[in-house]
Amino acid sequence: ETGVTQTPRHLVMGMTNKKSLKCEQHLGHNAMYWYKQSAKKPLELMFVYSLEERVENNSVPSRFSPECPNSSHLFLHLHTLQPEDSALYLCASSQGTGRVETQYFGPGTRLLVL
Amino acid sequence: QQQVKQSPQSLIVQKGGISIINCAYENTAFDYFPWYQQFPGKGPALLIAIRPDVSEKKEGRFTISFNKSAKQFSLHIMDSQPGDSATYFCAASRASNTGKLIFGQGTTLQVKP
Numbered sequence: 719e720t721g722v723t724q725t726p727r728h729l730v731m732g733m734t735n736k737k738s739l740k741c742e743q744h745l746g747h748n749a750m751y752w753y754k755q756s757a758k759k760p761l762e763l764m765f766v767y768s769l770e771e772r773v774e775n776n777s778v779p780s781r782f783s784p785e786c787p788n789s790s791h792l793f794l795h796l797h798t799l800q801p802e803d804s805a806l807y808l809c810a811s812s813q814g815t816g817r818v819e820t821q822y823f824g825p826g827t828r829l830l831v832l
Numbered sequence: 833q834q835q836v837k838q839s840p841q842s843l844i845v846q847k848g849g850i851s852i853i854n855c856a857y858e859n860t861a862f863d864y865f866p867w868y869q870q871f872p873g874k875g876p877a878l879l880i881a882i883r884p885d886v887s888e889k890k891e892g893r894f895t896i897s898f899n900k901s902a903k904q905f906s907l908h909i910m911d912s913q914p915g916d917s918a919t920y921f922c923a924a925s926r927a928s929n930t931g932k933l934i935f936g937q938g939t940t941l942q943v944k945p
Binding site: 758826 | 877
């Protein structure tokens with residue numbers, strides 16, 4: 719595997735379900751990100767982890783819970799989601815969190831909340 | 833202040849033509865402006881980026897033009913090809929932001945053969 723991988727690629731869940739999204743980066747980076755991509759809206763940064771510590775939480779509802787057990791893995795735990803949370807969730811990584819560091823994105827998980 | 837406004841929302845160009853996508857920002861503290869390209873089923877990938885100390889940056893058929901006084905920057909794709917059909921996002925960030933890119937709404941480009 720190369721680059722940034724995400725699983726699952728598609729997920730359908732009910733509002734009472736609990737599920738987790740997984741991201742793995744194979745680039746040796748030390749920063750990881752979660753973004754939400756909704757149709758006709760800008761990509762929204764959700765969380766930033768640097769050296770496994772959360773350094774940014776962009777006012778995300780508590781029904782989204784990130785976890786970064788090591789610099790290669792990032793999870794997004796989901797519980798009691800709402801239909802408006804349906805979107806493409808993208809994971810990214812970068813060498814550092816400086817503004818000129820290129821962020822490398824995974825293919826995303828397409829989430830549908832019923 | 834934190835927004836980046838991108839236009840047009842969609843663009844259709846004939847093969848060989850020039851594609852132009854524009855972005856505008858308000859926050860003068862922004863000092864790094866990347867463009868990302870996203871193909872269907874893929875995540876965005878960095879295409880080209882510019883710092884405000886230069887007015888233009890060219891990489892192959894892709895050029896960023898930057899107008900600091902107008903707080904605008906644009907992506908020009910010369911000799912557009914069907915393989916350029918994708919969604920393009922401009923973005924901006926500033927030194928004090930921890931990896932925080934502010935993205936535009938995206939432009940879906942279709943290049944017709």
